Structure formats: structure tokens, C-alpha cells
Amino acid sequence: MKILVCISKTPDTTAKIAFTDNNTKYDTNGVQWIINPYDEWYALVRAIELKEADASIALHLISVGGADAEPILRKALALGGDEAIRINIDSDDSFVIATQIAEAAKTGGYDLILTGKETIDHNGSSLGGMVAELLDLPYVSLATKLELNGTTANVTREIDGGQELNEVPTPVVISAQKGMAEARIPNMRGIMAARTKPLKVVEPVACEALTTTVSFELPPAKAGVKLVDAENVQELVRLLKEEAKAI
Amino acid sequence: MILVFLDNVSGSIKKSSLEALSYGVAVAKQLGTEAQALVIGSANSDLTELGNYGVSKVHQVTGPEAFDAQAYARIVSDKSNELNASVVIFSHSLMGKALASRVSARLKAGLVTGAVALPDTSNGFVVKKSVFSGKAFANVKINTAVKAISLNPNAYTAVLGEGKAEVTTTTVSVDAKVKVVSSTKSSSDRTLTESEIVVSAGRGMKGPENWGMIEELADVLDAGLACSRPVADAHWRPHHEHVGQTGVAIAPNLYIAIGISGAIQHLAGVNRSKVIVVINKDPEAPFFKAADYGIVGDAFEVVPKLTAALKVGA
Numbered sequence: 001m002k003i004l005v006c007i008s009k010t011p012d013t014t015a016k017i018a019f020t021d022n023n024t025k026y027d028t029n030g031v032q033w034i035i036n037p038y039d040e041w042y043a044l045v046r047a048i049e050l051k052e053a054d055a056s057i058a059l060h061l062i063s064v065g066g067a068d069a070e071p072i073l074r075k076a077l078a079l080g081g082d083e084a085i086r087i088n089i090d091s092d093d094s095f096v097i098a099t100q101i102a103e104a105a106k107t108g109g110y111d112l113i114l115t116g117k118e119t120i121d122h123n124g125s126s127l128g129g130m131v132a133e134l135l136d137l138p139y140v141s142l143a144t145k146l147e148l149n150g151t152t153a154n155v156t157r158e159i160d161g162g163q164e165l166n167e168v169p170t171p172v173v174i175s176a177q178k179g180m181a182e183a184r185i186p187n188m189r190g191i192m193a194a195r196t197k198p199l200k201v202v203e204p205v206a207c208e209a210l211t212t213t214v215s216f217e218l219p220p221a222k223a224g225v226k227l228v229d230a231e232n233v234q235e236l237v238r239l240l241k242e243e244a245k246a247i
Numbered sequence: 248m249i250l251v252f253l254d255n256v257s258g259s260i261k262k263s264s265l266e267a268l269s270y271g272v273a274v275a276k277q278l279g280t281e282a283q284a285l286v287i288g289s290a291n292s293d294l295t296e297l298g299n300y301g302v303s304k305v306h307q308v309t310g311p312e313a314f315d316a317q318a319y320a321r322i323v324s325d326k327s328n329e330l331n332a333s334v335v336i337f338s339h340s341l342m343g344k345a346l347a348s349r350v351s352a353r354l355k356a357g358l359v360t361g362a363v364a365l366p367d368t369s370n371g372f373v374v375k376k377s378v379f380s381g382k383a384f385a386n387v388k389i390n391t392a393v394k395a396i397s398l399n400p401n402a403y404t405a406v407l408g409e410g411k412a413e414v415t416t417t418t419v420s421v422d423a424k425v426k427v428v429s430s431t432k433s434s435s436d437r438t439l440t441e442s443e444i445v446v447s448a449g450r451g452m453k454g455p456e457n458w459g460m461i462e463e464l465a466d467v468l469d470a471g472l473a474c475s476r477p478v479a480d481a482h483w484r485p486h487h488e489h490v491g492q493t494g495v496a497i498a499p500n501l502y503i504a505i506g507i508s509g510a511i512q513h514l515a516g517v518n519r520s521k522v523i524v525v526i527n528k529d530p531e532a533p534f535f536k537a538a539d540y541g542i543v544g545d546a547f548e549v550v551p552k553l554t555a556a557l558k559v560g561a
């Protein structure tokens with residue numbers, strides 16, 4: 001059994017969101033980078049749990065990005081996993097990224113490919129589906145639980161107003177969200193071990209970007225809060241009805 | 248032509264899909280073409296009524312018994328090819344998220360997910376989408392001839408007019424790899440992202456036993472329920488109510504935050520709400536800076552009063 005977990009580097013959740021170069025580039029000045037929380041807390045930790053339960057599982061991590069993605073991959077390796085792959089290309093087009101991952105997965109022979117449900121910067125929610133389509137594999141998205149049973153994956157996924165239990169043969173692509181696992185903190189042994197785990201750098205395959213991000217904008221600033229006295233909730237009801245027309 | 252995929256959840260078309268339909272009709276108008284709808288599975292309602300949203304034709308494909316992204320993506324892509332669609336539109340719903348990405352890769356159609364506005368066609372085809380968990384927007388140009396868009400729920404208002412659509416039904420045989428073993432549903436089909444009003448509460452409520460007043464307020468407003476992350480982590484409330492950067496991102500017309508401090512990760516998931524009301528006993532709570540209306544006070548006193556005032560006014 002081989003598992004591949006897709007790892008993306010994202011700005012820390014408290015990072016300031018600002019843009020440079022005439023609002024065409026995200027201002028990375030002073031930004032701390034983290035593993036995308038959905039990739040780390042849910043996809044990666046669940047994969048580590050599966051490996052802990054079955055030592056024969058090989059767990060590989062993959063990230064598409066420049067050399068600055070390596071600290072993130074090392075951090076992921078400190079949590080667990082046997083080796084990491086970095087595909088050496090920076091792109092903001094999800095199809096380009098998915099193509100690189102699918103290409104690596106083709107030769108890797110993975111039974112399970114895990115992604116987070118989305119990244120907290122691009123909010124694309126598209127990588128898993130694209131990888132699955134490029135590999136012609138089944139895809140279960142927004143999974144909250146995952147069990148392996150031989151060549152069958154039992155996956156619980158979110159549906160409108162509830163949960164659904166799916167049974168799907170491996171190989172399969174699954175996107176993970178809250179519920180799948182609990183966040184972990186790497187320990188000293190893990191951090192030491194990560195230093196010597198293999199991190200392979202692979203050159204990208206040629207692929208045309210299907211989209212181009214042309215500019216960014218910030219939402220308009222709020223006018224400021226209108227405070228209503230706690231003894232006068234009727235006034236809030238009136239404002240919501242007449243001024244905001246929200247109820 | 249523009250093809251709009253409609254989520255058919257156990258026989259009914261979701262509200263967010265009707266928004267996508269109206270959006271598709273508007274995009275068609277921009278491009279001087281027409282929009283048509285695609286529904287997979289059997290429907291409980293009269294599909295000719297979708298004409299009220301401005302489409303002349305509805306393609307219904309039966310065959311799949313349950314949602315399988317792989318099988319559905321084939322159906323949508325085949326229809327798109329057959330009809331020569333230039334834009335394929337989805338709702339950025341649970342189903343839409345799984346499907347749009349697959350269709351995009353299958354058709355090599357550039358995809359913008361989570362669109363919040365109509366495309367700007369003055370210089371190519373540029374779609375505005377929400378990024379950085381609602382803290383910013385990106386304008387993304389689609390470079391391919393065939394384009395795919397998924398529209399954020401509550402980002403575009405469904406426009407109801409009058410008309411009847413012609414429905415053509417075809418049946419396909421599918422080889423779905425995903426089998427549904429069982430499903431559990433809470434009372435409503437409505438997902439939080441579709442709610443127009445959301446009542447949300449945080450750690451300030453002290454414990455799960457105090458949620459009765461939150462539920463009552465939500466009841467009078469016919470609102471969805473949400474909570475902050477520590478509340479879900481402590482299992483006071485179910486995970487699917489957790490909103491924010493690492494939970495669900497929502498953009499309702501009205502968001503009422505009760506006993507929530509307004510941490511940056513919480514704001515990230517809710518700051519696209521049109522109107523924000525904050526009830527917090529601490530006048531320094533950061534949430535007030537992001538709010539339109541606020542009450543500084545004890546939730547245990549203010550919330551029941553607010554519910555009562557709304558009942559009187561209703």
C-alpha cells in the first residue's frame with residue numbers, strides 16, 4: 001500500500017493580506033509560511049495514523065513549488081512520512097499543479113492520494129478533482145472519515161444536511177476536511193529524523209496554464225459599527241429592517 | 248451556448264443552483280448567446296418551470312443512482328461537447344466543488360472556483376473570485392476557449408421571471424465506482440452556505456446547555472446555525488457548524504455573532520456577510536471593528552430580548 005499526500009505552502013492564518021506591483025502580486029514581506037491546515041491537520045495526520053496502524057504502508061509527500069517549499073516539506077516529514085517529492089515549478093494555476101502531481105503519481109503507483117479540501121490562500125477546492133480526472137480515478141471530496149479495508153476505502157463525506165458513507169475501490173483520490181483527524185505537533189525525534197529523510201526534486205513536465213491571475217483587490221472597508229444600547233433591542237430590530245433591510 | 252449544471256439533491260434543485268442558473272443566463276446575455284440547464288437524475292418538481300429563470304431548454308440525464316464525481320464529470324463533459332458549450336457553470340456547492348474541477352481537467356477548460364461576480368469581458372474573460380478565505384478577491388483570466396466557473400452561494404441573486412423550458416430526457420448507463428453504503432441527515436437539506444441569515448455563537452455562551460436561546464433566535468429568523476472553532480472542538484456543537492478560515496466560509500445577508508471575540512481566523516470565514524451584528528459583553532472585542540451593528544452586553548440577557556422583539560415585530 002502506497003499513500004501520496006499533497007502538501008501546499010500557505011501564508012500563516014494571521015498573515016497580513018496586502019498586494020504589491022500595482023495589486024498584481026501578494027506581498028510576501030514578513031509572511032510566515034505554514035503547511036496548508038487542511039493538508040496538515042486532516043490529510044497528512046490521517047495518512048500517518050494509517051501508517052501507524054500498518055507499518056507496511058509507504059507514505060510519500062508531494063509539493064509543487066520552488067525551493068522555498070522545502071522547509072514546509074521538511075516540517076511535514078517531521079510529523080511523519082517516509083520521503084518527499086518537490087516538483088520544481090511555481091504556478092498559481094491549479095491545472096498546472098494538478099498535472100505535475102498526476103504525472104508523479106503515474107510512476108509512483110499510489111493506492112491512495114490525499115489532499116486537503118482547499119488551500120486557505122487560493123481557496124480553489126479543485127486540485128483533488130483535477131488529479132483524479134487526469135488519472136481517471138474515482139474521487140471522494142470533503143471527506144470527514146477514512147478507513148482502509150484491503151483494496152477498499154470506506155469514506156464518510158459531507159453531503160447537504162448530513163453525512164454519507166461511501167465504499168470505493170483503491171486507487172482513489174480523497175480530499176480531507178475537519179473530522180478526519182486531530183492536529184498534531186511534531187516531536188523532537190520527528191524533527192531530527194526529517195533532516196535525513198529523502199527529499200527528491202523533480203523537474204516539471206510542460207503544461208500550459210489555463211488561467212492567469214491578473215490582479216487582486218481588498219474588500220471595501222466597513223463604515224464602522226453602529227452601537228445600540230443593550231436595553232433597547234427594538235432599535236436593533238428597526239435598523240435591521242429599515243436601514244439594513246436584512247430581515 | 249452556456250451550460251449550467253444544477254445540483255439535484257434527492258430530487259430537488261438547490262437554491263444555490265438557481266442562483267447559478269440566473270448567473271448563467273446573465274453570462275449568456277453578455278456573450279450574445281443562450282443558456283441551457285443540465286440536471287442529472289430524476290426530479291420531484293416540474294423541470295419545465297426552470298424556464299422561469301430564463302432558460303429555454305433543460306437537459307435531463309437519468310441513469311446514475313447516486314453522486315459519483317467521475318461518472319457525473321463524464322456526463323457533464325459529454326453534454327458540453329455535444330452542445331458546443333463555451334462556458335460551463337456550476338454552483339460552488341459540495342457537489343459543484345467535486346465536479347467542476349473534474350470537468351475542467353477533462354475538457355481542458357480553465358476554471359475559476361468561488362466566483363463572486365459576472366465575468367468582465369472587456370479584455371478577455373476575467374472572473375472575480377474570493378481568495379485568502381474571504382480577506383481579498385482575485386481577478387482571474389481564463390485563457391481557454393471553453394471556460395468553467397463555479398459560483399459562490401449567495402453571491403448572485405436568482406432572478407425569477409416567466410417562461411416554460413423544454414425538457415429532453417436521455418438515459419445513460421454508468422459504471423460508478425463509488426457506492427453509497429448509508430447516509431445520515433439532520434432535519435434540513437439546507438447547508439449553511441445557502442442560509443440567508445446565520446446566527447452564530449462562541450465560547451462566550453459558556454457551555455452547550457446554553458444553546459437553547461441561540462436556537463430560538465435562529466428559529467424566529469429562519470436562520471442557519473454556526474459556531475466558532477473552539478466551540479466545535481469542545482464538541483459543544485457539531486463540526487459542520489464551525490465557520491472560519493479552517494471551517495466553512497459563508498456569505499449570508501445577515502450574520503449575528505454572539506459571544507465570539509472576532510479572531511482573524513474567524514473573521515476570514517464570515518467577513519463576506521453583507522450585514523454583521525455583534526453581541527459581546529466586552530466593548531473591546533475585535534469583532535466590533537468588523538461589524539455593522541453591535542450591542543455591548545451580556546448575551547444571556549440580550550439574546551432572549553432580541554428574540555422577543557423579533558417575535559413582536561413578525
Ligand SMILES: Cc1cc2nc3c(=O)[nH]c(=O)nc-3n(C[C@H](O)[C@H](O)[C@H](O)COP(=O)(O)OP(=O)(O)OC[C@H]3O[C@@H](n4cnc5c(N)ncnc54)[C@H](O)[C@@H]3O)c2cc1C
Pocket residue numbers: 013037448449450451452474475476477478489490491492493494505506507508509510511512513516526527528529532544545546547
Ligand atoms: C490556524 C488557526 C486556524 C483557526 N481557524 C479558526 C476558524 O476557522 N474559526 C474560528 O472560529 N476560529 C479559528 N481559530 C481560532 C481563533 O483564533 C479563536 O481562538 C477563536 O475564533 C475564538 O473563539 P471564540 O470567539 O468563540 O472564543 P473567545 O476568543 O474565547 O471569545 C469569547 C468571546 O465571548 C465574549 N463573552 C463572554 N461571555 C459573554 C457573555 N455573557 N455575553 C456576551 N459575550 C460574552 C468574550 O468577551 C469574548 O469576546 C483558528 C486558530 C488558528 C491558530
